[in-house]
Structures are given as C-alpha cells and as structure tokens.
Amino acid sequence: MKARASQKLMTVGHEQLMALIDHTSAVIYMRDADGRYLLVNREYERLFKLRREDIVGLTDHDLFAEDIADDFRANDLRAFARGFPVQMEEQAPSDDGLRTYVTVKFPLTDATGRSYAVCGISTDITERKHAEEEVRRLNNELEQRVRERTAELEVSTRELDAFAYSVSHDLRAPLRSVEGFSQILIEDFGDTLAEEARQYLGRIQANVARMAQMIDDLLNLSRATRVELRREHTDITALAGEVVAELRGREPDRSPGIVIPDGLVAQGDPHLIRLVLQNLIGNAWKFTVHNPDAAIRLAHEQRDGVDVYSVQDNGAGFDMRFAHKLFDPFQRLHSATDFEGTGIGLAIVHRIVTRHGGQIRAESAPGEGATFRFSLAPAPAGWVL
Amino acid sequence: MSDGPILLVEDNPDDVLFTIRAFAKNHIRNEIVVASDGEQALRLLLPGEGQPLHPALILLDIKLPKVDGLEVLRAIRDDERTSSLPVVVLTTSSEERDIVESYRLGANSFVRKPVVFEEFVEAANVLGVYWLLVNQPAPPARNG
Known part of the structure; x- marks a missing residue:
C-alpha cells in the first residue's frame, strides 16, 4: 500500500503542483x-x-522599494548560505500599509548539491501581530494600573496606620482622665456625695470602660486589616486551648463543657487566627451564660476538600433574619443589658477569614445556640460554605 | 528597698497626678521627679554640668513633645552613666511596633496604661514592688 501510494505521489505533475500552490492563502x-x-x-x-508572466525574470528591486527589496534579498542569501530551511519575519507593502509575514525560505539544489534557487512561503501574520501588540499594550497598561493602585493602597494603608496609632494613643488618654477623676471623686469625696451622685459616677465609669x-x-479590626498576612503552620488546638484558659481565668466560677479536638491545624497567620478563636469562642462563652448545661464545641470537617472549622454553642442563639448584619461592625443582635x-x-x-481567602457562615435560631463555620483558604470557584 | 527617686517622664498632667496618686496609694514613698518632655528628662539624667539624677526607676511615656520617649530611651542606653538604669515604658499605646522598638532599644518592661484607674493602681503596685523591692539594680556606674 505504502509503496503504491508514494508511486502515485511521484507521478503528480507540474499542473497539479501548481494547482496546489495556487490554492493556498x-x-x-x-x-x-x-x-x-x-x-x-x-x-x-x-x-x-x-x-x-510579467514577473518572471524580474528581481525584488524591480518590484519593491529599495529597503524592502534589500531585506528580501538578504534573506534569500541566508537560505542559500545555510543550505536548509530558515524562518524569518518579513514585511511587504499592501493597499493598507505594511503587512507582516512569517516566511520559510529553503534552497533548491541540483544533482551536484549546488543551490540554484530559493523557494519562499510567506504567511500573513499581521492580524496576529496586532493582536499580540494589543495584548502587550493591555498588559503594560494593566501592570501600570496595578502599580498605581498598589501605590495608592500603600498610601491609604499608611494613613490608616497613622490614624489607628493616633486613635490608640490620643483617644484613650482623655478616657483615662474621665475614669481616673471619677474614681478620685468617689474615693475622696464619696462621703459627702449623695448616693445618686455616686451612682452617676459609676455610670460614667461603666461607659468609659465600654468606650x-x-x-x-x-484597633483590632484595623490591625486585622493592615498587618501583613503570614501563612504558616498554625496549631488551632493549642490556640483554642489558650483562649479557653484565658476565659476560665477571667470567670473562674463558670465551667461550660468545652470540646477541643486534638490535632487541629491550619495554614494561616497564627496571631490573626487567635483573634478569630478569641472572638468566636468568647462569643460562645458569653452567650451560654444563662444555660446551666453550657457546651462549646470546636470541630473540623472537610467539605469538597476544603478544611472547614466550626465553633458551636448551645447558648442564646439569634434570629437568622438578622444574619446578614452579623459581620458588620457595631451591629449587635442582643441588647447591652x-x-x-x-x-x-x-x-x-x-475580616481575618476573608483576608485568608476563606469564608464564614453562621447558623442559629433563638434559644437554640449558634454554629459558626469558617474556612481559611481559597476554595474552588463557585464553592460556597 | 531602693530609695532613689522615680523619674516619671510624662507630658500629660492628669497622668502625672494619677501616677503620683497610684504610688502613694501603694505606700511607695520614693520621691517622684517629673519631666514633662524628653528633653527635660535627658537634662536631668545627663546634664552638661552638675550632678546627674540617679533614679531607682524610670517610667517613660513614648509620645512626648520635643524628644519622644524612644529617643530618650536610646540616649539613656547609649550613655554609660545611665545605660543600666531600669526603664519601664509606661504608655497608652499597645501598637506592636512601639513594643518591638522599645524592647529593641533596651526597655526593661513595657506596660500599657489601663483606662480603669483601679487597674492602674494595681499596675503601679506591681511595678513598685518589683523594681524597687524585688529587683537587684546594677551598682551605679562610676564616672570618669
């Protein structure tokens, strides 16, 4: 079969070959x-x-501008000199300006091995070139824009930093004065103050403590936003243990049942993840205060390959109708009393979960406790916790 | 008990009053010398002429007019007359960089001033007991 096929190929004549080269772009x-x-x-x-019939016998110098003809000729000579196919980009004029071609040139040799002609096959890549240039231009533009935005972001982070610093310093100082002098009034003049006046001073102090x-x-919120995120091996079990120890230390008369599984780990910023646990376990601790059988459970599961951690309690819970407000600053679903x-x-x-690329979700009903689930790494597109 | 003076470097007169009161409430009777800015503190500790103050303890605020607390700390540690004095940074800030920088410059301790006065009294008690009673200070550097 093979032999016969090549036999046929051998007999293809000049006419057919011309037809072939005439029907290509x-x-x-x-x-x-x-x-x-x-x-x-x-x-x-x-x-x-x-x-x-008009071209045969002419050279490129008869047909094209000198610089273009010079290029064509130089490329022809390269193919001659090399003795094998060479590829290059060339430009040739057209009605709508210069067009770009990718050209393969190869020498034809006679029986003695002498090159007597050069063949060229040129494919128009002008559109591709334009597209490439457009991509390059857009890329440059994008990089420029990223650089600008990064610089802007750095400036605003610096400003936020300065602002937070000033808040931590300058806002607390007057508060200390209000607190301190209220206390001094009670200590030094308590005897001569009416009971009502002493109560008012107490209220001043309570509000100062709240502020x-x-x-x-x-400050913690702003810190959670501006500190550089480190990603390292984080021992969640150990951090949760520390948080619980702190809570027990602060309220030794409370003893809710607490389950922390061994060996919980994550890749993330240990300092920030500690803040997450401090808040979630702290909330669970707080909202189970009225439950004599208070129980707080930390857990881990894998959902579609994503590590999901959860903090569950059997405390006061909240109405899911307000769940969308839960993560906004200063939103409270319970009264201060x-x-x-x-x-x-x-x-x-x-903020911290989002900065890690994770998601957080709360489930609850009034009187039935709450469960907060969160992940700490980007999930596959479309994945929702 | 170290009976040298306590140098309080503090620009806020309310804080000066609270600090003096807090130490008094804890029966710490060391004289409290107040410098209300960094420059004044350095003049007391490292005077061009005359007798330098040799405090048993320096309580140093960070945010100060003219020369700030961290610069004062650097100068204290850079001069052999004062380099081994106990310095407690006592400040409103709890910014990590302030804490890190304070220790880097050789602070012995970093205490954030509590808002609640009773907690401040307790902090003053702990500081007084530790630095004036428990801690064994370096012998005064001999000058020249």
Whole structure:
C-alpha cells in the first residue's frame, strides 16, 4: 500500500503542483541565485496585483522599494548560505500599509548539491501581530494600573496606620482622665456625695470602660486589616486551648463543657487566627451564660476538600433574619443589658477569614445556640460554605 | 528597698497626678521627679554640668513633645552613666511596633496604661514592688 501510494505521489505533475500552490492563502515564490523570479503563486499575483508572466525574470528591486527589496534579498542569501530551511519575519507593502509575514525560505539544489534557487512561503501574520501588540499594550497598561493602585493602597494603608496609632494613643488618654477623676471623686469625696451622685459616677465609669473596649476592638479590626498576612503552620488546638484558659481565668466560677479536638491545624497567620478563636469562642462563652448545661464545641470537617472549622454553642442563639448584619461592625443582635459587647468582634473575624481567602457562615435560631463555620483558604470557584 | 527617686517622664498632667496618686496609694514613698518632655528628662539624667539624677526607676511615656520617649530611651542606653538604669515604658499605646522598638532599644518592661484607674493602681503596685523591692539594680556606674 505504502509503496503504491508514494508511486502515485511521484507521478503528480507540474499542473497539479501548481494547482496546489495556487490554492493556498500563503504567498509562494521561487527566485534564482541572482534573485530573478522563476515562479509565483496566485496569492502572490493577487496581493501585488501582478501577473506571473510579467514577473518572471524580474528581481525584488524591480518590484519593491529599495529597503524592502534589500531585506528580501538578504534573506534569500541566508537560505542559500545555510543550505536548509530558515524562518524569518518579513514585511511587504499592501493597499493598507505594511503587512507582516512569517516566511520559510529553503534552497533548491541540483544533482551536484549546488543551490540554484530559493523557494519562499510567506504567511500573513499581521492580524496576529496586532493582536499580540494589543495584548502587550493591555498588559503594560494593566501592570501600570496595578502599580498605581498598589501605590495608592500603600498610601491609604499608611494613613490608616497613622490614624489607628493616633486613635490608640490620643483617644484613650482623655478616657483615662474621665475614669481616673471619677474614681478620685468617689474615693475622696464619696462621703459627702449623695448616693445618686455616686451612682452617676459609676455610670460614667461603666461607659468609659465600654468606650475603651470599643477603641481596642476598633484597633483590632484595623490591625486585622493592615498587618501583613503570614501563612504558616498554625496549631488551632493549642490556640483554642489558650483562649479557653484565658476565659476560665477571667470567670473562674463558670465551667461550660468545652470540646477541643486534638490535632487541629491550619495554614494561616497564627496571631490573626487567635483573634478569630478569641472572638468566636468568647462569643460562645458569653452567650451560654444563662444555660446551666453550657457546651462549646470546636470541630473540623472537610467539605469538597476544603478544611472547614466550626465553633458551636448551645447558648442564646439569634434570629437568622438578622444574619446578614452579623459581620458588620457595631451591629449587635442582643441588647447591652442581656449581653455586653461592642459588636466589632465578628467584624474582626470576618475580616481575618476573608483576608485568608476563606469564608464564614453562621447558623442559629433563638434559644437554640449558634454554629459558626469558617474556612481559611481559597476554595474552588463557585464553592460556597 | 531602693530609695532613689522615680523619674516619671510624662507630658500629660492628669497622668502625672494619677501616677503620683497610684504610688502613694501603694505606700511607695520614693520621691517622684517629673519631666514633662524628653528633653527635660535627658537634662536631668545627663546634664552638661552638675550632678546627674540617679533614679531607682524610670517610667517613660513614648509620645512626648520635643524628644519622644524612644529617643530618650536610646540616649539613656547609649550613655554609660545611665545605660543600666531600669526603664519601664509606661504608655497608652499597645501598637506592636512601639513594643518591638522599645524592647529593641533596651526597655526593661513595657506596660500599657489601663483606662480603669483601679487597674492602674494595681499596675503601679506591681511595678513598685518589683523594681524597687524585688529587683537587684546594677551598682551605679562610676564616672570618669
């Protein structure tokens, strides 16, 4: 079969080969050692509005501007000198300006191995070139824009930094004075003050303490935004243990059942993840205060290959109708008389989880406890916790 | 008990009053010398002429007019007359960079001033007991 097929191929004549080269969108031509045309295809004729019988015997210097003809000739000579196909980009004029071609040129040799002509096949890549240039231009533009935005972001981060610093310093100082002098009034003049006046002073102090807590929470929120995120091996079990120990230390008379599984780990920023646990476990601790069988459970599961952590409690819970407000700063779903708090904790948690590329979700019903699930790494597109 | 003076470097007069009161409430009777800016503190500790103050403890605020607390700390550690004095940074800030920088420059301790006065009294007690009673200070550097 094979032999017969090649036999047939051998017998393909001049006419058929001409038909073949005439029916391609490439420009095909053959020139002799002196650069005189021996043959061109139909695409060549169409492109340069010349008839093949008029071209034969002419050189590129008869047909094109000198610099272009010089280029063509130099490339022909390269193919001659090399003795094998060479590829290059060339430009040729057209009605709508210069067009770019990728050209393969190869020498034709006679029986003695002497090169007597060069064949060229040129494919128009002008559109591709334009597209490439457009892509390059857009890329440059994009990079420029990214650089500008990064610089802007750096400036605003610096400003935020300065602002937070100033808040931490300058806002707390007057609060200390209000607190301190209220206390001094009680200590030094308590005897001469009416009971009502002493109560008012107590209220001043309670509010000062609340505002101090708010400032600290706001600072934590801003810190969660501006600190550089480190990604390292983080021992969630150990961090949760520390958080629980702190809570027990602060309220030793409470002893909710707490389950922390061994060996919980994550890749993330240990300092920030500690803030997450501090807030979530702290909330669970707080909202289970009225439950005599309070239970707080930390857990881990894999959902579609994504590590999902959860903090579950059997405390007061909340109405899911307000769940969308949960992670906004200063939003509180309970009155200050039921549970104290500034409403910033979950905003901090949300910020940190988001910065890690993760998601957070809350499930609850009034009186039935709450479960907060979160991930700490980007999930596959479309994945929703 | 170290009976040298306490140098309080503090520009806020309310804080000066609270600090003096807090130490008094804890029966710490060391004289409290107040410098209300960094420059004044350095003049007391490292005077061009005359007798330098040799405090048993320096309580140093960070945010100060003219010469800030961290610069004061650097100058204290750079001069052999004062390099081993105990310096407690006592400030409103809890910014990590302030804490890191304070320790880098050789602070012995970093205490954030609590908002609640009773907590401040407690902090003053702990500081007084530790630095004036428990801690063994370096012998005064001999000059020249």
